[in-house]
Amino acid sequence: MISTFTLNAAVDKVHYVDNFQVDKVNRVGEVITEPGGKGNNVAKVAHLLGSDVIASGFLGGDTGQFVHKQLLKRGITSDPVWITGQTREAFNIIDRSKGTQTEILEPGPEVNLADWEELQARAKTLADKSSVVCFSGSLPRGLSTNAYAKLIQTAKAAGALTILDSSGDSLFYGIESAPFICKPNRDELALLTGKQSSSIESAIIAARSVINKGVELVVVSLDKDGSLVVSENWVCQVLPPKIEVVNTVGCGDALVGGMANYLDLLGEKPSSCKLIEAVAWGTAAAASNALYPIAGHLSVVGVKEMFKQVTIKHL
Template identity: 35%
Template sequence: MITTTTLNAAIDKTYYVKQFKLGASHRATEVFAEAGGKGINVARTLLELGADPYAMGFLGGNNGSFIQDELDKQGIKHDFIRVSGESRINLNIIDESDYSSTEVLESGPVISVDELEQFRTKIAAQSKRTPWMVCSGSLPRGVALSTYAELIEIARNNGTKVFLDTSGEALRSSIQAKPFFIKPNEKEIAELTGQSVADEDGLFANIHALMNQGIACVTVSLGEKGSITGYQGRLYRATVPRLEIVNTVGCGDAFVAGMVVGFSQLKSIEECIRLATATGSANALTQSAGYVQMEEVERIKKIVNIEEIQWTSSK
């Protein structure tokens, strides 16, 4: 079982339009509405990869009921705290002329002290039953920046390895809790270490700095240039040939799902990175976040290139 947490779940609504222009009216060619939020996207991808996801978090109002119904239809086990507010709706407008994406994200409900305490209690119990947990996405209103750090510490005390995929202050406030895995971008990793990333040498040094702080695995996405992953003192570069991208939303979530599945199946780090890269890339070929086709994952795995980077600090 792999547990996912989505503290700020959403209905993800995607509109496809012929040519998106600011200030103009558009008629959508296709519309999709699905249960979303980064942790839910991870759970859906885990299911596609043959894993056993268990989704947790907060849901509120009619939107929350829609999300719960969608999870039931998809066969994803879940245990969400019902809150007094309304779960958010996120809009994603995709321009079919170049498949660029424009997003409008709602803030979501305010979580009360009692609701958060109920969730902590559930996480404490769940972490005794699951060896792997994924904490993903933004923190909802009313929740302290230290919340992810608290959840990580609860899980770690019960022997659960936590994959953390968040950003900004929520990420910076969580590093001290030593999650097993993080996925910062180039700007964030410099903020986490206080060291600039002027070139790849600086990036490699920052990844090593985070591993030395007790974070087992660090992946930095480089967009079309692939990714760099650090694990057990070694560095690995992953690249994949250019694909016909349809939708980039959820690719990072799919990458995390592939990585945690790889670790849960005791694969080598190279195999974990290969699966994660292929899964993230396969998500880009679909119209909705968190959906991958296994035949595409297997096809892309064959063309992913993994190389170990031979690097020695110049300092």
């Protein structure tokens, strides 16, 4: 089983606006509303690929109820900690005529000490039943920047493989607990390590400094160029198939969901070869997700076909 934790969940709203203009009145042609937050996107993808998934984190208010009910509707077990305040909303404005995407992200509600203590207890319960535990996204107000570090320690003590996908201070302190996999993008890696990551060579050096903290695998998102995968003993680049991209939002979450699904179904600690295959499977999931207008959607048949087209380049 996979457990995902979304501490700052959201209701994702995609607005399609032709010829979007700043400082003007814009009329929306279509709106798509989804249960969101990075960890919930991970949960949706892993479930579609065949894993049993429990999604946890903080939810509150009517918007939180929407996320909860929509996850259940999709066959995902939703086991949140309910808090005072409203789960935030996140807006993605897509202008297909210009080929642009504009995201507006609300900050989310504030979490108190009792909420945090309940979530820590929930994390222990779920980690005891899980092969893989994923921690994704930003932290809500009221939590310490080392929140992920504490949750990772709990999951590791239960014997689960852990994946961390965050940014800023929560990522910086989170890797101090050495998650099994860390998935920064280039910019996040540079901020995390204080090292340049603009070239493949510099990104490898930066990723090595994360490996030195005990992380077993660093998967650096390179957008259309796939990902750079760095372990203690080897480095490779995983290149996606060529596709006509519809929407890039959620592709990183699909990568994590695909990796988690592969590791979950593997049922044992992966060898180097299996780790590369897990990233390739996640890359195929991300490519399939990019063909859909909203995050956390893919075609299982499409993922299997794209998996055959993923290229592994050893460096």
